[in-house]
Amino acid sequence: MSTHHGILLHVVFSTKFRKPCLGDAWRDDLFAYIGGIVKEHKSTLLKAGGIEDHVHLLLRIHPEFAISKTVQLLKANSSKWINEQRKLTGKFEWQRGYGAFSVSQSMVDAVKKYLANQREHHQKHTFETEYLGFxxxxxxxxxxxxxxxxxxxR
Structure with a gap:
């Protein structure tokens, strides 16, 4: 029998101390870069979203890799890219940790819509409230x- 997989995850992580530093002018470039990292890791970025202080990623991940390894690779390489591209004046860091939530295939369109509407969502809800809700x-x-x-x- 062949091996098949369809592991879908909604991954969320924030900037260090949730500082609002992910610029509107380059956030889509960051998502494109993350998409490339994901692809090199035998996975697929289905949708990305977020605002200045955090990102959401809808991923189809490969079972060959641990979720923690995949997220570690994404965070390490994307922070390196932000720093090398000098997108900020100081050193950029992601907050330690992340959230990874399973998504059923039947909910993919709803999650994509949710990620696409982050700006509107966060006019009413903070990241902290959103994350605790997850x-x-x-x-x-x-x-x-x-x-x-x-x-x-201090």
Whole structure:
């Protein structure tokens, strides 16, 4: 028997301390670059979305790779690209961690629409509220003190 797979994931991660630094002028270029990384990892970027402080990716991933390895590769290479392209004046970093949520094939169009409408969505909801909503919707237990990195200002 042949091996077949259709593993769909909605992956979410934010900028370090959720700083709003992903520029409108180059965010689509970032998504295109991420699409190339995904393709080299035997996966497919079906849709990307986000605003200044976070990204959402709808991925069809390859079972040969662990989800954590795939996301690590995406974050490391995309942050390197942002820094090499000098998109920001300081050093860019993603926040530690990520969310990865399973998506059924029947929900792909709805997720694509959701990702396409991030700007409108975030006029009413913060990233924090959105992310905690994903955790609740997927029945994921968490300790609130460890969900988001907080910047300590002295």
């Amino acid at each position: 955790l609740a919707k997927h029945a994921i237990e968490y300790d609130p003190q460890y969900v988001f990195e907080l910047e300590i200002v």
